[in-house]
Amino acid sequence: xxxxxxxxxxxxxxxxxxxFDKPTLNSPFNDFWKQVNDQDERTGRGVRRVDIxxxxxxxxxxxxxxSRDDLIDGSFAKVSNLIDEIExx
Amino acid sequence: xxxxxxxxxxxxxxxxxxxxxxxxxxxxxKVRWVKPDTQWLLRIQPTNSDGTLIxxxxxxxNSPALKDKKLIQVLDPVGGKPIEFEIKPFAxxxxxxxxxxxxxxxxxxxxxxxxxxxxxxEDALGQRIAHSNAATADAPTASSADMxxxxxxxxxxxxxxxxxxxxxxxxAILSGKVIGTFGKxxxxxxxxxxxxxxxxxxxxxKGSDARDYFNSIVGEFDAFVERNYETFFxxxxxxxxxxxxxxxxxxxxxxxxxxxxxxAWFSVKNGFTDxxxxxxxxxxxxxxxxxxxxxxxxxxxxxxxxxxxxTSAPVESTGRNRLSGKLDWPLEIARGWDLRRTPLAALYDxxxxxxxxxxxxxxxxxxxxxNKLSLEITPASDKNKASFVLTYANGxxxxxxxxxxxxxxxxxxxx
Numbered sequence: 001x002x003x004x005x006x007x008x009x010x011x012x013x014x015x016x017x018x019x020f021d022k023p024t025l026n027s028p029f030n031d032f033w034k035q036v037n038d039q040d041e042r043t044g045r046g047v048r049r050v051d052i053x054x055x056x057x058x059x060x061x062x063x064x065x066x067s068r069d070d071l072i073d074g075s076f077a078k079v080s081n082l083i084d085e086i087e088x089x
Numbered sequence: 090x091x092x093x094x095x096x097x098x099x100x101x102x103x104x105x106x107x108x109x110x111x112x113x114x115x116x117x118x119k120v121r122w123v124k125p126d127t128q129w130l131l132r133i134q135p136t137n138s139d140g141t142l143i144x145x146x147x148x149x150x151n152s153p154a155l156k157d158k159k160l161i162q163v164l165d166p167v168g169g170k171p172i173e174f175e176i177k178p179f180a181x182x183x184x185x186x187x188x189x190x191x192x193x194x195x196x197x198x199x200x201x202x203x204x205x206x207x208x209x210x211e212d213a214l215g216q217r218i219a220h221s222n223a224a225t226a227d228a229p230t231a232s233s234a235d236m237x238x239x240x241x242x243x244x245x246x247x248x249x250x251x252x253x254x255x256x257x258x259x260x261a262i263l264s265g266k267v268i269g270t271f272g273k274x275x276x277x278x279x280x281x282x283x284x285x286x287x288x289x290x291x292x293x294x295k296g297s298d299a300r301d302y303f304n305s306i307v308g309e310f311d312a313f314v315e316r317n318y319e320t321f322f323x324x325x326x327x328x329x330x331x332x333x334x335x336x337x338x339x340x341x342x343x344x345x346x347x348x349x350x351x352x353a354w355f356s357v358k359n360g361f362t363d364x365x366x367x368x369x370x371x372x373x374x375x376x377x378x379x380x381x382x383x384x385x386x387x388x389x390x391x392x393x394x395x396x397x398x399x400t401s402a403p404v405e406s407t408g409r410n411r412l413s414g415k416l417d418w419p420l421e422i423a424r425g426w427d428l429r430r431t432p433l434a435a436l437y438d439x440x441x442x443x444x445x446x447x448x449x450x451x452x453x454x455x456x457x458x459x460n461k462l463s464l465e466i467t468p469a470s471d472k473n474k475a476s477f478v479l480t481y482a483n484g485x486x487x488x489x490x491x492x493x494x495x496x497x498x499x500x501x502x503x504x
Contacts, residue, residue, distance in 0.1 A: 081144070
């Protein structure tokens, strides 16, 4: 399993490509993915960015129990909460 | 007539929202199917009374329900029979955000009813939280797209909607979109190639003149590749590049164009739009994360299959080669606007959506720009409920390029 530093680095790096406007651990996160997903749907994007984000993270870090719905439904208030979840805390 | 129709639509929307939202009264559970690996799981997560997920860890790991399975019942709502399940192991040292059930004898996700007794919820101060004990889980749309060594779960990937609008145009306006993604079909030079189909329609369905609104039906089919990128002008992003073919028709199918071309989809991360996004946001800044505008640029070769007359007739002459674009720039105005003490009885989000579609006809040297500026008021807790929409529409749309300038109000209904 990846270390917390590795998880943090991977999450922030992947967020950069969504793109996320404030990629820090304390950045608000609960509303971000809903907006991104709505935008992908409005513009007819073929593969949703939330799926690419999770795909790349799971390829880099191994499997973890976070789904697209977790992100879109706002299950993580801050970026650090997602890192907590991946780390398994 | 027009104002009556507008009022009617708004009143019906208010009533339907009030009824549906008014039914929610106490804390409950959201239950949904998740598929982290190869097997479907039922995830049970506490929600507030308005249906929004509780993201803090609130479930006591020593709850009786987690030690005695008989306190949770999963039922097939069709036959009313109980379904066997196991509680997925969890860390018992901290409170939990959710619990998950594995249903070994259920091969595919389907609708189930659940009653939950003995699950203890606590707030941050350790106070018990009362909750309802009944919940249901709907079956997700199961599909997936392979990409490289991993699988993308595309279940639930849809935002099909129908807008019913009325206003300064004569009659009632329908605007809708249906999108389907068919997933990866092959790979070429290390790139996964995906297929997608979509259809959009803007129609005047009740009025004397179809040209009072964008008289446009577009079917599109794309094959594209997916790539992360980072450039000086656009910043980093996740792009799509591909071939697209379109059929564009007026609503009577008298004027029909076919197109074939190239298109690129990318986001434009920049300081200016981030600044505007922050300035126009009036709710708690601790909840705000602005997103970058998205641009789609393309070239299309056009074949004119049919040229209609009357209301179907094109009002502009055009050639065979077009450059086209699309800008989508959403601005969050407010999040969680509390209308729970009004008949609407819910929290609402407010967004302003800037949608600009320019076309440049190379032969004629003309620009045609279709603009839609929409204020959307959406229930925060349930994306499947109707939204209120106020739209300013202006410009010219394919294939007739008739000029439109109108303000419309109504409902946007997802399906």
